[in-house]
Amino acid sequence: ELHRLDGRGYKAYKGVAGRYAFSGFTLFIDHVQGDPFASPSRLRVRVPREQAGYPAEADANASRRVGLENFLALAFARAIRAAGGRYPELRRGSGKSGLLAIDAPGQEMLQRTAIAVTDAFVEARFVAGLPARGRTILGRAAAEMLGEALPEVVEESLFYSHNDQALLWRFVETAEDADALRAKLDEQGLVAFVADGSILPRRSGVDPRPLPASEAVPFQSPPSLRQSFALPNAGAVSGMGIPAGVTLIVGGGFHGKSTLLNAVERGVYNHRPGDGREKVVTVESAVKIRAEDGRYVAGVDISAFIANLPFGRDTLSFDSANASGSTSQAANISEALSLGARLLLIDEDTAATNFMIRDRRMQALITREKEPITPFIDRVRSLCEEHGVSTILVIGGSGDYFDVADHVVAMEAYHPVERTEEARAIAAADAQAREAPDPLQPPASRVPLPGSVDPSRGRRRIRVQARGPDTILFGEETIDLSAVEQIVDPSQTRAIAHALVHAWENYMDGERTLVEIVDRVMADVENRGLDVLTPYLVADLAAFRRFELAAALNRLRTLEVRR
Ligand code: ADP
Ligand code: MG
Numbered sequence: 001e002l003h004r005l006d007g008r009g010y011k012a013y014k015g016v017a018g019r020y021a022f023s024g025f026t027l028f029i030d031h032v033q034g035d036p037f038a039s040p041s042r043l044r045v046r047v048p049r050e051q052a053g054y055p056a057e058a059d060a061n062a063s064r065r066v067g068l069e070n071f072l073a074l075a076f077a078r079a080i081r082a083a084g085g086r087y088p089e090l091r092r093g094s095g096k097s098g099l100l101a102i103d104a105p106g107q108e109m110l111q112r113t114a115i116a117v118t119d120a121f122v123e124a125r126f127v128a129g130l131p132a133r134g135r136t137i138l139g140r141a142a143a144e145m146l147g148e149a150l151p152e153v154v155e156e157s158l159f160y161s162h163n164d165q166a167l168l169w170r171f172v173e174t175a176e177d178a179d180a181l182r183a184k185l186d187e188q189g190l191v192a193f194v195a196d197g198s199i200l201p202r203r204s205g206v207d208p209r210p211l212p213a214s215e216a217v218p219f220q221s222p223p224s225l226r227q228s229f230a231l232p233n234a235g236a237v238s239g240m241g242i243p244a245g246v247t248l249i250v251g252g253g254f255h256g257k258s259t260l261l262n263a264v265e266r267g268v269y270n271h272r273p274g275d276g277r278e279k280v281v282t283v284e285s286a287v288k289i290r291a292e293d294g295r296y297v298a299g300v301d302i303s304a305f306i307a308n309l310p311f312g313r314d315t316l317s318f319d320s321a322n323a324s325g326s327t328s329q330a331a332n333i334s335e336a337l338s339l340g341a342r343l344l345l346i347d348e349d350t351a352a353t354n355f356m357i358r359d360r361r362m363q364a365l366i367t368r369e370k371e372p373i374t375p376f377i378d379r380v381r382s383l384c385e386e387h388g389v390s391t392i393l394v395i396g397g398s399g400d401y402f403d404v405a406d407h408v409v410a411m412e413a414y415h416p417v418e419r420t421e422e423a424r425a426i427a428a429a430d431a432q433a434r435e436a437p438d439p440l441q442p443p444a445s446r447v448p449l450p451g452s453v454d455p456s457r458g459r460r461r462i463r464v465q466a467r468g469p470d471t472i473l474f475g476e477e478t479i480d481l482s483a484v485e486q487i488v489d490p491s492q493t494r495a496i497a498h499a500l501v502h503a504w505e506n507y508m509d510g511e512r513t514l515v516e517i518v519d520r521v522m523a524d525v526e527n528r529g530l531d532v533l534t535p536y537l538v539a540d541l542a543a544f545r546r547f548e549l550a551a552a553l554n555r556l557r558t559l560e561v562r563r
Pocket of ligand 2: 349
């Protein structure tokens with residue numbers, strides 16, 4: 001068929017959409033691109049489970065299955081690279097001609113639409129650029145690509161007998177161990193755990209791979225915080241348990257404080273073997289909180305932290321197209337709490353100082369009536385004691401927090417040392433009376449107005465698209481997610497973009513609260529998979545959390561809410 005199309009106009013490719021039986025697998029050509037420069041065509045290959053040969057233990061539970069799927073996505077990507085070396089001429093055409101690509105994972109092992117393993121089959125979804133010169137079909141190249149290169153890729157990557165089996169089992173077991181470890185945190189009264197021997201630092205700010213072992217200081221728990229667990233595959237593991245409560249990470253500049261906190265904030269996800277953070281786990285409902293000046297804020301109750309703004313501005317339902325450092329940080333906390341965050345993670349590097357502390361001298365100069373902010377230091381204990389919300393705080397610049405901390409961990413040349421007793425003694429010798437704030441009220445709930453979230457506004461068709469990890473184009477609006485640090489994969493951003501439309505189409509009715517809407521979407525994904533979010537099969541979506549979905553909605557600059 002492809003040979004017959006050779007030399008014809010590109011549109012003739014449309015006719016090859018459909019389903020083809022190969023030996024050992026089925027190829028589905030789901031969507032054919034309109035021209036060689038357009039988004040590439042969408043394809044799938046499906047190998048019957050029996051022929052693929054994976055033992056039942058490889059996906060005996062959901063944790064293992066995600067590990068296996070991530071392994072297979074990487075194996076498929078590797079096989080594409082190898083085939084590229086064998087068929088270099090395929091890429092000589094115009095535009096995306098000859099491209100084969102699968103959405104392979106980064107350091108985090110997330111459920112993704114690129115690979116699905118079920119009891120019946122193993123399926124890989126990928127894209128292909130059907131070859132052309134100008135807009136003329138290169139039918140022989142297409143036949144070589146789909147008839148020779150692709151079967152080799154499938155052969156090398158999707159059959160158990162051809163896999164690097166030792167590596168496959170490492171993926172499966174690493175995923176299962178991480179989930180098992182996270183599940184044990186609660187019963188031990190912990191909010192996070194960092195295993196001894198973990199490698200926390202990354203190669204660079206733009207390279208998330210681990211620093212090579214020769215340059216990295218492996219993590220070693222202080223004896224006083226050491227906890228041990230028995231894991232299903234790795235057996236006994238020991239490391240630093242961070243108890244529920246208020247924990248400070250202190251220490252001199254450049255001693256590894258932020259690196260530790262970053263590892264903890266990513267501990268809500270599992271990491272692939274070799275990452276160095278495979279056994280760094282954090283409770284699922286941990287949210288990184290930071291200042292984000294310029295943020296859009298719609299009707300958020302920030303009164304717990306900020307009241308009496310100039311000109312009588314409302315903080316029970318605070319609106320701003322350009323929030324300050326402190327008001328944006330307050331909004332971030334309020335939103336996280338309403339979604340059920342149980343652990344807040346804050347780094348002084350990205351926090352607003354006036355939101356975090358107000359020292360004695362400043363309290364003497366600027367009295368309570370003139371300062372709208374109740375600093376976080378005056379809320380952190382009641383958050384913990386009355387609302388069960390723990391905090392881990394990196395703070396090298398203020399000892400005021402010694403008064404309110406349960407644990408103080410000092411980073412000293414990348415080694416954590418527990419210094420709680422000394423910090424307590426220092427605080428006791430220099431006791432400071434702080435004015436007690438009013439009790440903390442839970443934030444009021446917010447109902448999004450559907451008309452304010454219309455992605456078809458200004459156009460006739462809904463147009464929503466992710467651009468990189470940090471940007472969603474939503475109708476005519478641009479949502480900036482660059483400060484939402486727990487989005488770790490551009491495929492999550494793509495999925496969130498679709499999830500916003502799904503939420504708007506199905507659940508925003510002017511009655512449901514934002515939290516209820518987010519819950520419905522997450523339940524749909526849980527019950528029916530990421531495919532529930534899109535009208536057709538998409539090959540490059542990854543699992544995301546409720547916090548990040550809400551973060552995107554909350555940053556949509558047209559959003560209006562009713563209290
Ligand atoms: P701080 O927040 O205390 O100022 P950072 O966490 O930013 O320090 O770390 C400073 C530098 O040290 C970074 O370049 C980081 O990659 C590196 N680093 C952090 N932890 C380690 C470690 N365990 N081994 C080697 N280098 C590290
Ligand atoms: Mg730092």
